[in-house]
Every structure is written in C-alpha cells, then in structure tokens.
Amino acid sequence: MDNVRSFCIIAHIDHGKSTLADRLIQFCGGVEERDFRDQILDSMDIERERGITIKSNTVTLSYTAKNGETYQLNLIDTPGHVDFSHEVRRSLMSCEGALLLVDASQGVEAQTVANMYLAIEHNLELVPVINKIDLPAADVERVKEEIEEDLGLDAEHAILCSAKKGIGIEGVLEAIVARLPAPTGDPKAPLQALIFDAQYDPYRGAVLLVRVMQGTLRPGQRLVLMHTEIEHELEEVGLLQLKKVKVPKLEAGSVGYVIAGIRSVSDINVGDTITDADNPAEKPLPGYKEAKPVVFSSVYPMSTEEYPELVKALEKLKLNDAALTYEKDSSAALGFGFRCGFLGLLHLEVVQERLRREYDLSLILSAPSVRYRVTTTDGNTTWVDNPSYFPNPAEIERTEEPFIKAAVMMPERYVGAVMELCRERRGEKTTFTYLAVGRVELTSEMPLAEVVFDFNDRLKSTTQGYGSFDYEMLDYRDTDLVKVDILVNAEPVDALSQLVHRDRARMRALHYCERLEDTIPRQQFKIAIQGAIGGEIVARKTINAYRKDVTAKCYGGDISRKRKLLEKQKKGKKRMKMVGSVEIPQSAFVAVLKTDREK
Amino acid sequence: MIIREVKPAGLYIHVPFCSSVCPYCDFAVTIAGADRRSAYLDALDREVAGSADHGLRFDTVYFGGGTPSSLAPDQLARILATINARLDLAPDATRHIEINPDDVSRAAAAAWRELDFTFASLGVQSFSDEVLGFLGRRHGAADARRAAGTLLEAGFTTVSVDLIFGLPGQTADDWRRQLETVLELGVHHLSCYQLTIHDGTVFGRRHALGELRELDEDGQADLYLMTHEILGGAGWEGYEVSNFAAGADHRSRHNRKYWDHTPYLGLGPSAHSFVGRRRWWNQRKSRLWTAAIEEDRSPIEGRETLSDAELFFEAVMLGLRTADGIDRDALQRRFGDEVAAFDEPAVERLAESGHLLVDGARIRPSSKGMAVAEGLVRTVLP
Ligand SMILES: Nc1nc2c(ncn2[C@@H]2O[C@H](COP(=O)(O)OP(=O)(O)OP(=O)(O)O)[C@@H](O)[C@H]2O)c(=O)[nH]1
Ligand code: SF4
Ligand SMILES: [Mg+2]
Numbered sequence: 001m002d003n004v005r006s007f008c009i010i011a012h013i014d015h016g017k018s019t020l021a022d023r024l025i026q027f028c029g030g031v032e033e034r035d036f037r038d039q040i041l042d043s044m045d046i047e048r049e050r051g052i053t054i055k056s057n058t059v060t061l062s063y064t065a066k067n068g069e070t071y072q073l074n075l076i077d078t079p080g081h082v083d084f085s086h087e088v089r090r091s092l093m094s095c096e097g098a099l100l101l102v103d104a105s106q107g108v109e110a111q112t113v114a115n116m117y118l119a120i121e122h123n124l125e126l127v128p129v130i131n132k133i134d135l136p137a138a139d140v141e142r143v144k145e146e147i148e149e150d151l152g153l154d155a156e157h158a159i160l161c162s163a164k165k166g167i168g169i170e171g172v173l174e175a176i177v178a179r180l181p182a183p184t185g186d187p188k189a190p191l192q193a194l195i196f197d198a199q200y201d202p203y204r205g206a207v208l209l210v211r212v213m214q215g216t217l218r219p220g221q222r223l224v225l226m227h228t229e230i231e232h233e234l235e236e237v238g239l240l241q242l243k244k245v246k247v248p249k250l251e252a253g254s255v256g257y258v259i260a261g262i263r264s265v266s267d268i269n270v271g272d273t274i275t276d277a278d279n280p281a282e283k284p285l286p287g288y289k290e291a292k293p294v295v296f297s298s299v300y301p302m303s304t305e306e307y308p309e310l311v312k313a314l315e316k317l318k319l320n321d322a323a324l325t326y327e328k329d330s331s332a333a334l335g336f337g338f339r340c341g342f343l344g345l346l347h348l349e350v351v352q353e354r355l356r357r358e359y360d361l362s363l364i365l366s367a368p369s370v371r372y373r374v375t376t377t378d379g380n381t382t383w384v385d386n387p388s389y390f391p392n393p394a395e396i397e398r399t400e401e402p403f404i405k406a407a408v409m410m411p412e413r414y415v416g417a418v419m420e421l422c423r424e425r426r427g428e429k430t431t432f433t434y435l436a437v438g439r440v441e442l443t444s445e446m447p448l449a450e451v452v453f454d455f456n457d458r459l460k461s462t463t464q465g466y467g468s469f470d471y472e473m474l475d476y477r478d479t480d481l482v483k484v485d486i487l488v489n490a491e492p493v494d495a496l497s498q499l500v501h502r503d504r505a506r507m508r509a510l511h512y513c514e515r516l517e518d519t520i521p522r523q524q525f526k527i528a529i530q531g532a533i534g535g536e537i538v539a540r541k542t543i544n545a546y547r548k549d550v551t552a553k554c555y556g557g558d559i560s561r562k563r564k565l566l567e568k569q570k571k572g573k574k575r576m577k578m579v580g581s582v583e584i585p586q587s588a589f590v591a592v593l594k595t596d597r598e599k
Numbered sequence: 600m601i602i603r604e605v606k607p608a609g610l611y612i613h614v615p616f617c618s619s620v621c622p623y624c625d626f627a628v629t630i631a632g633a634d635r636r637s638a639y640l641d642a643l644d645r646e647v648a649g650s651a652d653h654g655l656r657f658d659t660v661y662f663g664g665g666t667p668s669s670l671a672p673d674q675l676a677r678i679l680a681t682i683n684a685r686l687d688l689a690p691d692a693t694r695h696i697e698i699n700p701d702d703v704s705r706a707a708a709a710a711w712r713e714l715d716f717t718f719a720s721l722g723v724q725s726f727s728d729e730v731l732g733f734l735g736r737r738h739g740a741a742d743a744r745r746a747a748g749t750l751l752e753a754g755f756t757t758v759s760v761d762l763i764f765g766l767p768g769q770t771a772d773d774w775r776r777q778l779e780t781v782l783e784l785g786v787h788h789l790s791c792y793q794l795t796i797h798d799g800t801v802f803g804r805r806h807a808l809g810e811l812r813e814l815d816e817d818g819q820a821d822l823y824l825m826t827h828e829i830l831g832g833a834g835w836e837g838y839e840v841s842n843f844a845a846g847a848d849h850r851s852r853h854n855r856k857y858w859d860h861t862p863y864l865g866l867g868p869s870a871h872s873f874v875g876r877r878r879w880w881n882q883r884k885s886r887l888w889t890a891a892i893e894e895d896r897s898p899i900e901g902r903e904t905l906s907d908a909e910l911f912f913e914a915v916m917l918g919l920r921t922a923d924g925i926d927r928d929a930l931q932r933r934f935g936d937e938v939a940a941f942d943e944p945a946v947e948r949l950a951e952s953g954h955l956l957v958d959g960a961r962i963r964p965s966s967k968g969m970a971v972a973e974g975l976v977r978t979v980l981p
Contacts, residue, residue, distance in 0.1 A: 524971060524978065525952045545952075547820035549973040551840045552795050554920060555663075555857050556611060556871040560878060560903060562973075563913050570912075570977045581948050 001253045002182045006074040006211070008056070008091045010119060011101035012109035013080030013470075016131040018042055018053050020101060020163035020172070021077040027169050028061035028073065031242055040242070041077045046353050053079040054350055055320070056087040056197065058094075058209060058255055060239040065177045073176065074255040080111055082472065083344030086291045086323035088115055090196045090270065093288070094211035094255055097125040097180030099172065100153070104130050104138035104160075108146040110407070110472060116151055127175050128153050134162035183253030191215030191276040193250075193258070194285050195225075198270055198319045206262040206319065209240070210255070210274060213285060217250040222277035223260055226284040230267045231277050232260035265315045270322040291323035293341025294402065294473065295348055295452050296369045296385040298329045298495065299355075300337035302362035302586050303575055307336050313359035314338060317351065324351055329386065331495040333577045334364055334589065339386055345452055364589045367498050368452040373400040373476055387497040390483045393534060399481040401501075402448045403474040408459065410467035412438045417462045425450035426501065445474060447501070453508075484509045486516070487530040491580035495589065506531075510539040512592055519588035522546035527582055607658035607689065608874075609856040612678060613867030614667040615639070615885045618701065622735045622801030623763075623794065627869035628665045629885045639867075639885070640674060642892040646866050647681050649892075653874045655862055656687045659853035661695040666722070668702035672710035679714060686864075693718055695853050700738040703746035708753035717756040718851065720790065721747055724763050726780040727773065734763065735801075747784045757849045759788030764822050765814045766794050774822045778829045787849040789835075790842050791826060793819060820970055827966035840920045840972045858917040860910070868898075876905045907938045916976040924956075924963030942981040949978060 009017040018039040025031050031040060041057035042048055061073040076091040078084075092098070098119045102108055119126055128147050130140055144155035159175050161168030197209040210217070217223075221234040236259040238246040250256045262268060273284035301310045318324050325341035342348040348368060355361045371385040375398040384390055406427070408418055415432055419442065422430045427444035435441050451471060459467045482505050486496040500508045509531025516529045522543055531539035554562060576583040616636060617628045629635070660682065662675070670678075675696075682688055695718040696711060703721070711719070723743040725731050731739060738746075743760075750758045760781060764774055781789050796806045796813060805811040814822075830836075830843045837843045839858065844850045856863050862874040868888035871880040879902035882888040891898040905913070911934045918925035931939040946962065949955040954968035954975065968975060 524949060524954055524974065546816065546971065546974075547967075548793075548816050548823055548970045550793060550795055551823075551920075551970070551972050553790075553792055553841055554917070555854060556863060556865055556873065557869060557880065559857065559873075559913060559917065560871070560880075563909065563916060566916055566973065566976055567909075567912060570980060573977055581944070 001185075001187070001251065003069060003071045004074070004183055004253045005071055005097065005176050005180050006076075006095045006183060006253070006255055007097040007099060007124075007176060007180055008076035008078050008088070008095050009099045009101055010078050010088055010092075010115040011080050011131075012103070012106070012111040012115075013052065013082075015080060015101045015103040015106065015109075015112070016163045017080060017101055018077050020099070020129070020131060020161070021057075021059070021075060023163050023166050023169045024073075024075060024173065025059060025061060025242075027173060028063045030059060030061045035242075044354075045357060046350055052081060053077060054081075054084055054087075055079065056091040058091075058197075058240045060241050060255060063173055063177070066174060067177075069177075071177050072254075073173075076255075078115075080115075081344075081346055082111055082114070082470065083342075083347040083350075084323075085111075085114065085118070086288075086343060089118060090288055090322065092119055092122040092124060093194060093285075094196050095122075095124055096183055097127065097176070099129050099176070100126050100151075101129050101131050102143055102147060102158075104132045104140055104143055105135045107139075107143045108150045110470060113150060114472075116153075125180050126153060127179050128155060128158040129172060129175075130158050130160050131163050133160050134165045134167065185212070185214040185252035187214070187216045187251040189214040189252070190279050190281040191217065191221075191274065192281045192285055193217060193274040194287075195268070195270055195272050195274060197322075198268055200265060200316045200319055201259075204235075204259050204261070206260075206265065206268055207244075208258040208260070208262075208268070208274070210250070210258050212250050212252050212254045212256075214252045215276065215279075215281070216252065217256075217258060217274075218248070223258075223274050224277045224280060225267060225269075226273045226275055226281075227269055227287075228267045228272070230262075230264075232262050235259045235261055265319055268319060270319070288322070291325065291343060293323075293325050293343060294370060294448065295342045295345055296339060296371065297342070297348060298331065298337050298339050298366040298386070299326075299352075300331065300334040300364045300366075300495070302364060304335040306361060309359065310338070310355075310361060310363075313355055313361055314340075317354060317359070321351065321354075323347065329388075331366075333493055333579050333584065334495045337364075341385070345456065364495070364586060365593055366495050367593055369499060370402050370448045370452060372479075372481060372499060374398070374481075375400075384499070387483055387499050388494065390481075390499055393482070399479050400476040401479040401481065403445055403477050404448045404451060404471040405474050406444050406446050406451060406455075406469060406471045408442045408444075408467055408469045409435065410440060410442070410463045412440050414463040414467060415440050415442060418442055418459065418467060421455075421458055421462055422446060425455060426503070447477075447479065448473070449499075449501070450504075482533050484512075485532045486512050487528075487532060488516070488520075488579045488582045488584065489528055490530075491582070493579050493584070496592065502533075505533050506538045509533070513539045513541040515592040516584075516588060517541040517543055519591045520582070520584055523583065525581075606861050608655040608861060609853050609863035610657045610660040610682065610686065610688070611853075611863060611865040611867075611870050612643070612660070612662050612667070612682075613865065613870040613881075614662060614664040614670060615868050616664065616669050617666045618669060618699075619735070619737065622805075623796065625797040625800055626665065627883050627885065631885075635885075636670070636674070638889055638893075640677060642889045642898075643678060643867060644681050645892050646898060647685050650864070650866070652686050653862065653864065655864060655874070656689060657692055657864070658689040659693045659695065659856065660688060661853040662716075663697050666699045666702070667696050668698040668707070668711075672707070672714065675711075675714055693852050695720070695851065697722060698746070698750070700743045700746035703749050705749055705753070708749050708755075712753050712755065718759070718853075719750045719755045719757070720759045720761060720788075721750060721786075723747070723760040725766075726762075726777050730763075730766060730769075730773075733766065744780070744784065747786055751785060757788050757844075757851075758786040759790060759849075759851075760784075760786050762789060762791045763794050764791055764826070765819045767812050767814060769814055769818070769822065771821055771825060774825060775829065778826060782830075782833050787845045788843065788851070789830065792841055793823070823970050824966055827969075831966075836922060837966060837969065838922045840969045855921075858921050860914065860917075876910055878903050878905065907934050910934070911938050912976065912980070915980060919962070919964050919975045919979070920969065920972045922963060922969075924961055926961050928960035940981055941979055945978050949975070955979075 078088045147155040192213040193210040271288035275281040326338040329339040422444040427446040430444040432442040480502040527543040529541045694716040868885045869883040882900045956963045
C-alpha cells in the first residue's frame with residue numbers, strides 16, 4: 001500500500017488536465033501507441049465534440065520511479081466546467097492528493113480557486129503544476145505570484161510542464177510519488193468501500209467504481225450496500241486501465257470496479273458504502289453532499305408511449321450522473337414527464353444530449369427555470385422552481401431570485417454591445433477590466449433567470465462567437481415575479497407557463513405567441529394565441545383558418561396514392577397534442593421551447 | 600361458378616396519346632406516330648381478350664387519356680367492338696369520351712355520336728387566349744367555344760368542359776368570366792381543377808427555378824368558393840370537389856363509381872381496376888404496358904387488397920368529397936362499430952364551423968368543406 005498514490009487533476013476549464021493525463025498515461029505505458037488518441041479519457045461523444053471533460057475518469061497506471069520502486073497510480077481526470085463540479089467533489093473523496101493545474105498564460109481563474117478549496121476541504125495534499133509553458137504568452141513568474149497570492153500555496157516547488165509538448169512529465173510523476181501521501185487503511189479491517197461512480201452494463205448489470213477505504217473486496221463475498229441494505233454476491237473486481245482488467249482482489253487504498261449482478265438500479269446510490277455482510281463495518285463513510293440543482297426543466301417524451309422508457313433511462317443515467325435530480329411531473333398537453341434539476345445550463349444540455357444519444361429518446365423540455373424563494377402573507381417561505389406551483393399572487397408577500405456574477409471575456413470592440421446586453425438582462429454593477437491589450441473581461445451581477453433564457457446564444461451572436469462566458473452563484477435578491485401563461489383558444493397550455501420578472505413578462509409572452517404562430521399549422525378554424533399575466537392578456541396572435549387545400553382530381557388512378565398520403569397524415573394526428581380543440585404538433589413545443597431566442 | 604356483381608360496373612379505357620405534352624401534365628401520356636398507335640390497338644385487343652371479366656356487367660364505359668379523340672373514329676369503333684365481343688357491356692351503357700378542342704369538327708362529332716358516345720368532356724382548360732398560351736395549349740379560346748357548340752349541336756346528352764383555375768396571378772374577375780362563359784355556352788357539366796405543379800413536369804422545373812408561383816391559398820379559396828356561388832346561383836350543383844352539373848341527370852355516372860367503391864375495370868396503360876376489396880393497376884408507361892402484352896406477360900404493375908380499415912378510410916375520404924357525403928349508419932353496418940369510428944368532437948367542431956352539414960347519420964361537406972376536402976378525413980377520423 002505504501003506504493004499506491006491516488007490523486008486527481010483539478011483546474012479551471014481548458015487548462016490542460018486531460019492532456020496532462022494523456023502524457024502521464026503514455027509515460028507509464030498505459031496505452032498502446034496505436035490505440036492512443038488525444039484526451040483519451042474523454043470517451044463520451046459529447047466530450048469529444050465539445051472538447052471538454054464532462055465526467056471524471058479514472059485510470060490505474062504503473063510507474064517505476066527514479067528510486068527504482070514501482071508505484072500504482074490511481075489517476076482521476078476531472079472536468080473544469082463549473083456545472084460539473086459535483087464530479088470533482090466525488091473524485092476528491094477517493095484521493096489523498098491533487099495536482100492543481102494552472103495555465104501558464106491564463107493564470108489562476110475562478111475554478112482554480114473553487115476547486116482548490118474543495119480539495120483543501122477534503123484534506124488533500126496539493127501539488128501546483130504550471131502547464132502550457134510552451135506558449136509564447138506563458139508568464140511563469142506572474143502565475144507563480146498568483147499561486148502564492150490568490151491561492152496561498154507555496155509556488156517555489158510548483159512543477160513546470162507542457163502537457164502538449166510532453167515537457168516536464170517525469171517531474172510531475174516524481175512529485176506525485178514523492179509529495180503525495182500513500183493511502184492509509186487496514187486491509188484486514190471490516191470492509192468500507194466508497195461508491196464514487198457507476199455505469200450500467202446491459203449484460204452484467206451495474207458496474208460500481210469504488211475506492212476501498214479499509215478491508216478487502218474479494219469475489220464470492222456477500223456485500224451489503226449500507227444505505228439501501230441490499231445484499232449481493234460479489235462476482236468480479238478489477239482495475240480501470242482504460243479497459244477493465246480483472247484482478248483477484250481489491251485491498252484498502254485501491255481504486256477499481258465491482259460487479260455484483262445488481263440489476264435494480266434504484267438500489268444504488270453513488271456515495272453509498274459497500275461493506276461485507278459477514279463482517280460489516282460499523283457505519284458508512286460520510287458520502288457526498290447532495291448536489292444542489294440551480295436550473296430546472298420538465299422533460300417529456302415526444303410521444304407519450306415512450307414514458308416508461310424515459311423512466312428507465314433517467315434511472316440509469318442518474319447512476320452515471322449523480323448530480324441529476326428528478327421527480328414526477330405532468331402536463332395536460334404533454335402527458336407524464338419529470339421535473340429535472342441541473343447544476344447549470346451546460347449540465348442540462350448534456351443530460352438532454354445523453355438521453356437522446358445513449359437512450360435514443362426524443363424529448364420535449366420545458367423552458368428552463370431557476371428556483372425562486374417565495375414568502376407568502378402567512379409568513380411561510382417556499383421554494384418554487386415549477387410554474388405550476390407558483391402561489392396565488394394575492395398571497396405573495398415577497399419573491400426572491402438567485403443572482404449570479406457573470407464574467408464575459410471578449411475582444412474590446414464588443415464591450416459596448418455586451419454592456420447593452422447585460423443591461424437588457426437586468427445586470428447590475430456591470431464593470432470591465434483589461435486583461436491584455438484589446439482583451440476585456442466584463443463582470444455583471446445578473447439574475448440567473450436571465451442567463452438561462454438564451455443568454456449564451458445572444459452573447460455568441462453579439463460577439464460573433466468571440467465572447468466566452470462563465471458565472472458563479474452570488475445570492476438571492478428581491479424580485480418582482482409574475483407567471484406568464486400561454487393560451488390557445490382560451491385554453492392554457494400548461495407546459496408553456498413560465499415565471500418571469502414583471503418587466504420582461506410582456507416580451508416573453510409575445511415571443512412565445514410569435515413562435516406558436518409560426519409553428520402551429522393552420523386549422524379549419526381561427527386560432528387565437530394569447531399571452532396572459534394573471535387574468536390580463538398582454539400579447540395576442542392569430543392564426544387564420546385555412547380555407548383551401550390542394551384538392552386535386554380524384555379518379556380511379558388517384559385513390560390509392562391519396563389514401564396512403566392521407567393515412568400518413570392521420571398518423572401524424574395521433575402525435576399531435578390536443579389543447580382544447582386545437583392540434584399542436586410536438587414540433588411546435590420543440591421550436592418554442594428549444595430555440596429560445598428573443599428578438 | 601361466377602357470382603354476378605349486383606352493381607353494374609364501369610369500364611375505363613386509357614388512351615395514352617397526345618399531340619403534344621402540356622407543361623403541367625403528369626398523366627400517363629405519350630406523343631406517338633401511326634405505328635405506335637396501331638401497336639397500342641393490337642395490345643388493347645389482346646389485353647381485353649386476356650383479362651377476366653370478374654363476373655361484371657358494365658353500364659358505363661369511359662375513354663380517357665391522354666386524348667382519346669386523337670384516335671380515328673374507326674379505331675374507336677374497333678376498341679368498342681373488341682369490348683363488346685368479350686365483355687358484358689349493357690346496350691344502353693353510357694359512353695363517355697374525353698375530347699380535345701383541336702380534334703372537334705362536325706364530321707368528327709357526328710362520328711362519335713354514331714358510336715353512341717353521349718357524354719363528352721371537352722378539354723378546354725380556359726376560355727382566355729392568354730391563359731391557353733401560358734398552359735401551352737395549341738387551341739385558342741375561339742376554338743374552344745366553337746368546339747363546345749359543335750358538340751352540343753351534334754346531340755351529346757351531356758357536354759362537359761374542363762377548366763383549370765388558380766393560375767399564377769389569376770383574378771376573381773378573370774375566373775368569373777370563365778364561369779359565365781360556361782353558362783352562356785349552354786354546356787351541362789364542368790370539371791374544374793386547381794392548377795397543381797408536379798415535380799418532373801415543365802411547370803415543376805420552372806417552379807423549382809422560382810419562375811412560377813402558385814396562387815396563394817386565400818386566392819385559391821376565393822376562386823373555388825366563387826365557383827360554387829356562381830354555378831349554384833344558376834341552378835347547378837357541385838356534386839364533387841371538382842365536378843359541377845346542371846342538374847342531377849348530368850352528373851357523371853361513370854366517375855361516381857370511383858367514389859363509392861362500385862367495381863370498375865381499367866384497360867390500357869396506367870389504368871386502375873377495383874373489384875370487391877382488390878385493386879390493381881397496369882404499367883404506367885405505355886412502352887412497358889405494350890411490351891408486357893406483346894411478350895405475353897401480365898401488364899399489371901401492382902395490386903393491393905384493402906383491409907376493412909382501409910376500405911373504410913377510403914369510403915370516408917371519397918364520400919366527403921361528394922355532395923352526398925357519407926352515411927355513418929351505413930358505414931357502421933358495413934364495417935362494424937370498431938372500424939367505422941369517428942372523432943365525434945371533431946365532427947361537431949366542423950359542423951359548427953360550417954364545413955360539414957350533419958343530418959342524423961349523414962354527414963355532407965358544404966362548399967366550404969369541399970374546399971378543404973383533403974383535410975376532412977383526417978379530422979373526422981379518430
Ligand atoms: N500549447 C499548449 N496547449 C495545451 C497544453 N495542454 C493542453 N493544451 C491545449 O489546451 C486545450 C484544452 O486541453 P484539455 O486537456 O482538454 O483541457 P482540460 O483542462 O481537460 O479541459 P476540461 O476538461 O474541459 O476542463 C486543448 O486544445 C489542448 O491541446 C500545453 O501544455 N500547451
Ligand atoms: S392534353 Fe391532357 S393528357 Fe394530354 S398532355 Fe395535355 S393535359 Fe396531359
Ligand atoms: Mg478535460
């Protein structure tokens with residue numbers, strides 16, 4: 001066990017964690033040259049497409065150090081994006097140390113600081129690593145100062161490297177073995193293994209990724225998951241070496257996988273402790289703090305028949321994405337679905353993408369919402385993230401909404417336009433500073449609700465793609481919240497209701513009405529689309545009746561073709577959502593809810 | 600044993616020849632010389648000889664195309680003789696022929712009457728020279744009027760004209776003049792078709808290039824409803840989406856068979872047949888149809904057997920295109936409650952909006968309903 005080192009690589013987004021992981025894996029011969037590809041640990045399609053890490057990934061390497069000893073290294077690469085900080089949190093609990101990576105040209109950034117505090121909270125030993133020293137803009141001295149001043153770490157022994165060019169890699173490895181502690185924990189003590197992640201394998205059931213804190217895992221053992229008290233026989237344990245490699249046992253200090261024929265996904269909680277049924281540990285490990293979702297959206301299957309599949313998909317996805325929360329929800333127009341909570345907009349997008357790709361589901365998502373704090377006249381305070389549960393306005397004393405601090409980086413020439421955008425989005429205390437000649441960072445305190453509604457799209461178009469944006473949560477502030485309802489021929493379309501600041505309500509209502517006007521096909525009668533606040537109609541659009549279709553000739557040779565065409569159209573009718581007497585195609589919901597672009 | 604169908608059937612003969620192909624046409628037509636025509640006649644003889652009569656007795660025969668009037672009277676006579684020799688054609692069967700104004704002369708009209716044709720459909724398309732030019736027709740407006748007069752004089756029981764409406768830029772006034780001409784001429788029947796632009800036609804290409812735009816929907820609707828108004832005002836009835844008659848006697852007895860599942864047999868390229876719940880159709884291309892027959896192969900290109908659900912769907916789809924509409928009780932007796940089900944709230948809605956006239960079990964489309972006939976079936980079925 002003295003020759004085991006478990007560590008994670010933490011940093012701000014894009015500072016080169018996954019690239020450094022590549023070099024460490026290659027240096028240790030963890031991958032055949034022909035199987036190698038850049039950011040090899042980013043194995044999901046979405047990760048590769050977006051060039052970012054979304055899930056933490058573990059790999060066990062074998063490193064023979066300069067002192068001649070061979071070490072087993074358990075490396076965990078983590079995501080840098082703030083939406084996935086829950087992944088970082090879970091990784092930290094399996095480690096004794098962390099490499100805190102800092103980009104030599106960017107220096108210390110928001111998530112550098114945030115992740116460092118997380119690591120300190122978990123009593124991890126930190127090794128600062130300055131990466132990308134090959135860049136012409138690298139300024140190692142300045143970064144060292146920042147490490148000392150902003151992080152309070154000793155920068156003198158910071159390791160310098162370039163993950164991309166493969167410079168300084170051995171130095172990193174030597175620091176790992178020399179400066180990070182070996183795990184403690186008695187292999188003979190009662191078993192305590194922390195489940196830090198899980199996947200679902202259709203053939204073998206759940207595959208649990210664990211860190212053994214004490215005791216030993218051996219196939220044949222009877223295991224208990226301590227929170228759900230479910231027993232299973234241990235079938236197989238092994239190491240994660242890019243592929244799963246079966247081993248006879250996992251001892252205290254090891255990181256590896258466990259297969260125990262667990263098919264019922266709901267029995268598993270990531271963060272739970274595994275123990276031995278015959279020699280159980282006294283109590284479970286502390287586990288994880290529940291993720292606190294900040295963005296909410298209701299998810300409905302495109303066709304109501306797919307609801308059972310959505311249930312299964314969410315269960316399985318939750319196994320692999322512990323930060324996702326969901327509970328039952330339903331809509332008159334869209335049927336049964338789930339109210340899901342996400343750690344941010346990117347998280348929402350990723351979950352939606354994964355449901356589509358990994359589970360082949362087509363979904364309709366309601367407009368993202370934030371969680372409001374509502375105090376009613378009777379003095380009670382409730383949290384509301386679903387417009388359906390918004391109290392009667394007459395009974396509301398006070399509403400508060402979450403504020404964020406948005407940081408936008410962009411070339412100087414866009415400052416004016418972006419300031420305007422922030423003002424429009426109720427931004428406060430908007431200021432900017434020069435990062436370098438021609439490059440500006442603008443910060444603004446804004447309601448999160450304004451950001452979840454197409455802010456990113458707008459920013460991208462305003463800055464022609466040159467602006468990037470990041471945010472951190474600040475606090476809750478008083479707001480003036482109203483519920484906007486959309487009515488189609490006087491029937492409310494519940495799935496389109498939204499909570500919006502009063503100043504923005506009319507615009508939002510109009511925007512939705514316009515969208516529906518564009519996407520609801522004309523029907524045999526006139527359709528009135530209205531946006532309402534309380535009882536008051538604030539926006540209105542009309543879809544005129546269609547009066548003529550192409551009534552081509554219909555004789556002997558035309559009938560069969562016509563029947564087939566119309567039968568197909570009738571099938572489409574089954575997929576229509578009925579709101580009162582109006583048929584609304586799902587595509588209308590998708591269009592309205594997805595490309596939330598306000599003019 | 601052959602079981603005789605009770606309802607007298609219809610016989611359709613497709614004559615695929617035209618002297619030129621109109622730029623909007625997507626029918627099975629060909630421009631062909633004398634030898635192709637004689638090859639066609641030989642093949643038609645063989646098709647008649649080779650096809651089963653399905654125990655049918657025919658009381659209508661319809662020569663359609665293409666341009667049947669481009670065949671010489673003796674060629675038409677030959678076809679009729681072949682049919683009579685082999686099929687049970689009622690002596691008083693209505694004989695219906697499609698005629699191109701170009702082919703009309705006194706002598707020709709007399710010859711067609713001689714062959715007992717009583718229903719003539721004249722392919723006028725428009726009574727405006729400008730429009731005719733646009734449609735690539737070779738006849739002029741005056742020719743069209745003259746042709747109609749000649750047919751009336753020759754003593755056809757029903758003279759019908761075909762018109763196309765909804766041309767790019769067509770105004771209400773223009774269409775009104777067309778309809779007034781129909782009434783002035785004293786013809787008995789009008790088939791009017793909304794211009795539809797099909798891929799693979801000259802118009803289709805021009806449309807794709809953006810040179811041609813259909814009249815917008817509101818314009819189409821205005822023209823169509825006006826047709827009902829003007830002709831209705833003159834005592835005519837719009838008895839099917841595209842067909843208007845100056846009294847029930849002038850309705851097309853043959854075409855009705857397509858709309859109420861009466862059996863029919865179709866001969867010639869692209870012709871469709873329907874008996875019981877089976878439908879089949881010939882090779883669409885003249886060349887393939889001829890070749891198949893010459894090589895003793897079946898000229899049939901495809902077939903389908905309709906399930907109850909499909910028959911019911913068709914019955915509603917077709918019925919709601921006709922002024923007589925559908926009888927829900929009769930359909931439920933024929934197909935059972937399970938198959939013959941309706942979306943009752945939708946029916947009510949359409950009655951309220953004035954698209955359907957509901958009278959007990961019978962549902963009939965109004966003129967407003969006929970204008971959107973394609974959408975009705977989808978709406979009224981669950
Ligand atoms: N020039 C240079 N580029 C580097 C270096 N290390 C990484 N990069 C580049 O930086 C970009 C981001 O690298 P990643 O390894 O994906 O960064 P990451 O920290 O894993 O990013 P997230 O997982 O999304 O937080 C890529 O384009 C890399 O090629 C380096 O040492 N020098
Ligand atoms: S005459 Fe009729 S069938 Fe012949 S090409 Fe013209 S439109 Fe088509
Ligand atoms: Mg990464």
